[in-house]
Amino acid sequence: MNAVRNFFHSIRVRLGKLPRWAQLVLWGLVVLLVYLLPIINPPFLTTTGSDFGAVLFSCAMYSLVAIGLNIVIGYAGLLDLGYIGFFAIGAYTVGMLGSAHATLPLILLVPAAIVVTMISGVLLGAPTLRVRGDYLAIVTLGFGEIVRLVLVNSGWTNGSRGISNIPTPPSIELFDIPHISWQGLTAFVDLETTTTFLKFSVTDSVPYYWLTLTLVFIVLFLDWLMQNSRVGRAWEATREDEDAAELMGVPTFRFKLLAFATGAAIGGLSGAMFATKQQFINPENFTIIYSVLFVAMVVVGGQGNRWGVVFAAVLLTWAPEKFRFLADGRFFLFGILLMALAIFRPQGLIPPKRTVRARKAEEEETEILEEGHAHA
Template identity: 45%
Template sequence: MNANSKTHSGNPLTSFRRAVGGLSDGVRDRWAAAPGWARWTGYALLIALAVIAPHPAIGSFMAPDSHWPSLLFSPIGTFVLLAVGLNVVVGQAGLLDLGFVAFYAIGAYTMAVFGTKYGWNFWGVLIIAIFMTAISGIVLGSPTLRLRGDYLAIVTLGFGEIVRITAQNTDYIGGARGITNIPHPPTLFGVEFALDPLPYYYLLVAAVVLVVIVAKRLERSRVGRAWEAIREDEDAAELMGVPTFRFKLLAFFVGAMIGGLTGAIWASKVIAIQPPNFPFILSATILAAVVLGGSGNLPGVVIGAFLVAWLPERFRGFADYRILIFGAALVLMMALRPEGLLPARRRRNVLGNGENDAGAAATESGGTTASGDAGDKEVAK
C-alpha cells in the first residue's frame, strides 16, 4: 500500500463514504440477484405504501407544517414523474437537457387551451397533450441533436426560455395573465376530481407506475442498450453501427411525452396557469434530482426526486433558513455519494474505475460487428 492509499484509508470522510456506498451498492446488488417472486412482492409493497401514504399519521411526521396530501401531488408526485422522464434523456441516453420544463409547459397549456376554449374532455386532451409534446420533442431534437455536451445544453436551455416567453407574449393563450378555469377530469369510478388533491395523487401514482414499466422495458431492450452505448461513448457506438441520431431523437420523443403527461395532469388540478409557473430553475431542480438519485437508475431517480421535493417542506418550520438547510443536505449527500444515492451498476463502475463499456453496449444494442451479423444489422437500421 503506498502513502496515498494510507492517507485515503485514514480519512474519516473517505471511510464514511465507502461505508455509505457499500450499503447502497449492497442493497442494489441483492435486489438484482433476488428471485422473481421477491421482486414482485417488493413492487406490490411499494405500490401499497404509495396508496397509504396520504394517511394523516404519516403526514404528521413527514410534513408537520404543511398539508401532506397536497404535497404528495405537488411537488412530490410531479417531481417523480418529471424525473423519470428526464432520466430517459439524461440518465439513459446521456443528453444534457436544461430545458425539460418546456415539455411540461406545453402539456399544461395544451390541457388549458383545449379544455377552456373548445370544451374537450380531459382524457381526450390528455392524449392530445402527450402527442403535442412528442412532436415538440422531435421538432427540438431534429436540428439540435447533432450538437453535443455544453452546446446541446445551451440550445435546450434556450428552447425552455423560448416556450415560456412565447406563452407570455401570445394573447391567444392568455399572455402574461395565463389561463384560468381549466376543467377538472370527469368523475371516474365514482370519484369526483375537484380541488381535493387525493384523486389527483392517485392518478399520478397510476401514471408513475405505467411510465416506470415502459421505461424499464425500454431500458432492457435493444433501445436501452443503444442509449447506454451513446451515453458512454457516442463515437464508439456509431462506429459499431448504432444509428445514434435516431436513438437520441427517440430519447427526446419519450422524455417529452412523459413531461407533457405530467404538465397536463398538473394543469387540470391547479385550474390556472401562468408563464412564471415554468421557470428554468424547475428544469435545474429536476436535473438535480436525477443526479442526486443516481443518473440512469430508475429506483435511484425516484428516490432523488422524492428527497428534492420533500426535504424543503420537511424543514418548513425553520422559515427562511429551510432552503439553507436543504442546500446543506444536498451538498452532504453528494459529498458522501458523488455518483448518486443509488447509481446503476455499470454507471457506478464507470465512475469509480474509469472504465468504458460503450463497445460492449453498442454491440448488444444491435450495431454491426466485424462478422457482419445480418440480424443485428437489420435492427440497427
C-alpha cells in the same frame, strides 16, 4: 456508509431467498402502503405546514418529471436545461384545448398533451442534437426561456393572465374513506376529514395523487422495458462513446432524437397532470429555475437509475415542505448540493448498477496494468 450498504445487501439477499409468491405479496403491500400514505398520515413523514395530500401529489408529479428527464440525461447523456419548456407545453395543451379554445374532456387532453410535447421535442431536437454536447445545454436553456416568453407575450395563450377552469378528470363517487390522525404515536380514525373515492376537486388532492402515482408506475414499467431493449443498449453505447457506437452501426442521431422525444412526452404528461390538478396555469408556473430543479433531481438521484431519480425527486420536493425553513433558501441549497455532488460524488446518491460495474472493471484493469508494469 459500508455498514448501511451491507445492511441493505443482506436484506436484499434474504428477500431473494423468499418464494416467488411471498415476494409478490410483499411488493403488493409496499405499493398499497404508498397508495395509502395520505390516508394513514404517518407521524414523521406528514408535513405539518402544508396539505400532505398536495405534497404527495407534487412528489408523484416531480417523480414523473425526473423519470422523463432521466431518459434524456441519464440514458442518452444529453444535458437538457429546458425541460420546463416541455412541462409548460404539456400543461398549456391541456389548458388551451380544455378551456381556452375548446372544451375537450381530459381523457382526450392527456394523449393530446403527450403528442404535442413529443412533436415539440422532435422539432427542437432535430436541428439542435447535431451540435456539441455543451452547446446543447445552452440551446435548451434558451428554448425553456423562449417557451415562457411566448406564453407571456402571446394573446393566443392569454398572456400573463393565464388559463383558468381547466377540466378535471371525471369523478366516480363510490364511498368515503376516513383519514387517520395521530396524537404522538397513537392513531385515531378521523371521521371529519374524509376522501371520497375518486372525486376530483380543488379541496382534496388525494385522488390526484392516486392518479399520478398510477401513471408513475406505468411509466416506470415502460421505462424498464425500454432500457432493457435494443433502444436502451443503443442509448448506453451512444452515451459512453458516440463515435464507437456509430461505427458499430448504431444510428446515434436517431436514438438521441428518440430519447429527447420520449423524455419530452413524459414531461408533457406531468405538465398535463399539473394543469388538471391546479385548474389554473399562468406563465409564472414555468420559470427557468424549475429546469435546474429537475436537473438537480436527476443528478442527485444518480443519472441512469430510475429508482434513484424517483427517490431524489421525492426527497427534494418533500424536504422543503417538511422543513419550512428550507423553503426560502432551497434553490440556494440545491445549487450548493449540485456543486458538492459534482465534486465529491458525481455518480449521484444511488448510482445505477452499471456505473458500479464499470467502475469495478476499470479498477481491475488498472490493477492488472500495474501488476504487468511491476513484472516488467
